[in-house]
Amino acid sequence: MIQSNNPFPPERLLQLDDVNVHFPMREGLVKAVNGVSYHINRGEVLGIVGESGSGKSVTARSIMRLQPKQALDAGGSIRFRRKSGQEVLISSEDRQSSTMRDLRGNEIGMIFQEPMTALSPVHTIGTQIMRTVMLHRNVSKADARARAIELLTKVQMPRPNDIVDRYPHHLSGGMRQRAMIALALACDPTLLIADEPTTALDVTTEAQILHLLKSLQQELGMAIVFITHNFGVVADIADRVAVMYLGRVVETGTVDEIFYEPKHPYTQALLRSIPKLGGQKARRLKTIAGSVPDPFNVPDGCSFHPRCMRAVGGVCNVTAPPEVRFPSGQMSRCHFAEEFRSEAAE
Amino acid sequence: MTVTSEKAMPMQDDTLISVRGVKKYFPVHGGWLRKKIGEVKAVDDITFDIKKGETFGLVGESGSGKSSIARLILRAYDLTDGEILFRRANGSIVDITSLGDREMREIRREMQMIFQDPYSSLNPRMTILDLVGEPLTIHGVGSPSEIEDRVAELLRLVGLRPEYVARYPHAFSGGQRQRIGIARALALNPSFIAADEAVSALDVSVAAQNINLLQDLQEQLGLTYLFITHDLGMVEHISDRIGVMYLGRLMEVGPTEEMFSKPLHPYTEALLAAVPQPDPRGNRERKRVALKGEIADAMNIPTGCPFHPRCPYADAKCRAEVPALRSVAGGRQVRCHYAESLDLTGVAAQ
């Protein structure tokens, strides 16, 4: 049943191999996700960072089989280990199949940037959580309600007994986010996909939500795929990081490897361009030349080569770089990744 | 220090803009015939100076009123109380709030704004030539061909090809549109520019390019900036002095380095602690106390110090008395009863 040749070790929760998602547009075919592979183990937080158009959200949605209708699945496999220990090949499931409906909410939860898109405005918070619980578990209404209050308490919602009967529009931005997290956790999922959950929040609220997600993750032992464009947030929450650019994962590694020994010029340049709080005051920020190319005109070879300070003619603009793997497990999609290794050691 | 005495004070020689006791209350309407049912104190008793040639940063969370201040200074709407003094290019000082429409139009040549959203701030139905040239056309500066030359010059100044003048905004990326907005703001040679979240909507790498551009332009043209943002890293990088806002009030004003290394207000401390840094080890070591609660409803501001419900140091005095924004040593101002006795942590320079 499983077609991919890559092994699927027992600790592995989710594995994507060479996933492609394309969008036919008037201007041409957009390869929004172009051969993405990453994996996540049980109880691990994987941060996925990238600028707009990197395909980070589309990839996550294809894990849930919730990509837009016009999207073309252009190959690759997505495997997921269920609570029962059984493997399921998500990429061959239909978006409305019973397996998928069972996985969503029950084993994989998802939270979004804008909670109002995930919460129904016409039902109370309690009703929505109770429905999810009762859909996946055979419990009474009273038990489901108790569970809803328990969940709201767990996400540190103030006055959970009161909030359970409130509608989403009664809540502030941060409280909505907590309510959405409670909803996503209703059935103790083993995997939580968080798509820019703190981007719309103020820094102090963001800090609260990040803190909450970290403590919930440790308490419940679930894995989180955390998607963001903010390197600070990734540094705060992730165990491992995947950096995406134009539909490809260009680098993966542990959070310390990515931030202190980046092996891809894009990661290196991005990290340099962020003004660090309390850092030394340089008059100018380092930048990356140019801007992200439009998705209809992805450059040949390494798609980063026109902006890359280390690009070499005849190599970078001709062949797509292979995945260079380091003993530590770090991976960089760069022809010259090996050279950076020695530089870092100096 | 009362509001009236502030008003009477003359403006210092190096000051370009002096905001004094400014209030802006928005009425809230409701009901059948939209009667006034309350008001939002978007900006309440704000006083600060912007010096010539400096970048004054204004930080705060959403609803803190920081964007309203830019709009008040540019007279996008009228204020409820207070005065805003502006030193004109010819040396005369005017109170913007007392000007009529015609006089205000003249002042608009000297102060401009850069917007947050590069998509909604350019009229999609106008070409770049019309957009960048619009301020020139409005003020009747030059013939059509002179305007074309000036537009080309402005585009070059912000790093765009002058050949693009016939294009419409949708032909450009977010970062490029932001540059078009900057070119437009510069068209009439202003001395002051308010940048409202000017790079917040852009990708990291593009934001850095535009920040560098703004700094280069400041150097070349001697501009003064009011830089409004929620991004503390960015504001630290670009600002000479910073004001921290919370619920329509200034909590602390001071030079960037001093404020960030040793904040005087508990809210500044909390903000600095909340920012996640691109430094995993540092994040693990740093003590990061998450601030409790959320920003209060602007229609229902807490009594006493507006920050007291979330403040870890608050006591009975904070709940009862509104602290005034007072001057302390080192050219700093703070609105806290206990600024001197608290020992607050900032972010240490590495």
Next chain:
Amino acid sequence: MTQISNTMSDPIYDAVMASEEREVPPLAGEQTTKEGRSYTAKPWTLIWWRFRKHKLAMVSLFFLIFCFLSALFADFISPYRPADIDKLNTFVPPASIHLFHDGKFQGPFIYALKRSRDPETARVIYERDTTKIVPISFFVEGPEYDLLGLVPTKIHLFGAADKRQKVNLLGTDSLGRDLFTRLLYGARVTLSAGLIGVAFSFVIGLFIGAIAGYYGGLIDALIQRLMEFIRSVPTIPLWMGLAAALPIAWDPLFVYVLITFILALIGWTHLARVVRGRFFALRNEDYILAARLAGASEYRIITRHMLPAMTSYIIAAVTLAIPEMILGETALSFLGLGLRPPVVSWGVLLQDAQNLRSISLAPWLLSPGIAIILVVLAFNFLGDGLRDAADPYGR
């Protein structure tokens, strides 16, 4: 979601940026600038490109152009005059046009009809006489008329070659009047009533909507309540009341104008809502504030920034309002409250189909109803297409 932005990369821009840094990416210059024609396309061109993709709307557009042209040239296209009575030709069924007779090509013709009476009911029965051919010729002489009200002529698009024979494509009514002719003449009245009614409501709606949207506050609240009140009035009794106030003896043309005005008095609220909504949305756009901060006068802001951004929406809303007017006119006339014979409109024509007897005897009398359905549908599809294309910059 991926955001697919239609932007370009530009080597010179890149190089300028890079040269500031004194660091040029070694392979930066290799990108080619894509020259998109959409980059310099005028807003209306973009709207047209987008509208073109809406197939149903395009078909509707051509259908409506065809309808309006037919109405305009009704006297030329129709073989007879709408009021020509033929006592010997009542309730003639529609004729079908043939090209071949006995396997031989004859050009377009119809079969002649044999008229007889049912011996029991004494009803007139028409039977097709498949031996007798009535050829149709084009550009034949017929009743005299003024083409477009200017050129007196007798030429009609088609007619029976033999003057003694009649060609009734859609049959005839109880007085033997040709239904095809009457349908075309009725289209003039009905379609123009739609346009004129919308023109009235457009003027009222634009004016009141703009006042509400521009001033806001109390004025807006009052106008809103007024609009809600008007929309909640049951329309048919109101029409009845207003129409009953019109003296029967008045000139039919004057009645016609008044009827359209009555329709507009109710129909303007929808347009006013659209205009007000757009004004509100635009007032909060950053580019309006930007223009204001650049020193633009209110006049300039409205004429250069707000109106151009609203036109496409208004056109779409107007298009969607026309069918309401057409239906209103039809309903009034059908009930005998609007236009009255001898004026011919589709509603007036449908009055003939009011009783069961004529429908069972002569179902072709319902053909104006089909015309109404088609035209109303076409306007709705067209309006939908325009509405979708109205904002070509939507992200």
